[in-house]
Amino acid sequence: MAAISMAIVDENPILLKELSSICSRHGFHVRDTGSSAAAAVEFAAKSGLDILVVDPTMQGGMDAIAAVLARSTTTKVIAWSPARGADYAVRAIEAGARGYVLKTCTADEFILAVKAVLEGEIFITPSFAATILAALRDDRLRKRAAAIVAFSSREEQIVRLLLRGRTNKEIAATLSISDKTVKWYMSNVLQKLNAKNRTEAVIACQKLGLSHGHELAKH
DSSP states (O other): OOOOEEEEEOSOHHHHHHHHHHHHHTTOEEEEEESSHHHHHHHHHSTTOOEEEEOTTSTTHHHHHHHHHHHOSSOEEEEEESOOSHHHHHHHHHTTOSEEEETTSOHHHHHHHHHHHHTTOOEEOGGGHHHHHHHOSOHHHHHHHGGGSOBOHHHHHHHHHHHTTOOHHHHHHHHTOOHHHHHHHHHHHHHHTTOSSHHHHHHHHHHTTOOTTSOOOBO
């Protein structure tokens, strides 16, 4: 099987070299690297490019994403960004980027993002995926990407009871587990939803279209 062909564009030469090295070590062929939006468009114009990684916050970065995807139906774009705000992520994804990965991510998380995008999925850095998904204006995109906020079977049970207004003690009694165990799972749920408390978790679920009557995504 031919190696996956990649191009990486970033204004920071140190980060560019580091990410290129990471991708090469994981068996990807980094065909091109550059430091400008124009380079991103140029690289994508060549045939056979599977993945283009580009910083959407660089000058012309967002326009480059749109230009690349207007020309190519086979190249998949991953936005590799320092911006934690929802605006950049929403604009990048609605422009057609298949991934939005923060530059603070680990090497393993970035490679996971590449693999997910290659399999046709949308990948958003999990720590703020719920915030971004709730901000997406495209309902179809939101539903397709909602699997990013994926719950285990036990977490799903807890979310369903949370959405019914159950307290931790009531959840523990219903599921025949300890209060301590409920708190541990609840902490995981809050992290996945980027919520500070139970109220924010409920609001996040509602924005994502999740309710006790809806099917929740599971690992």
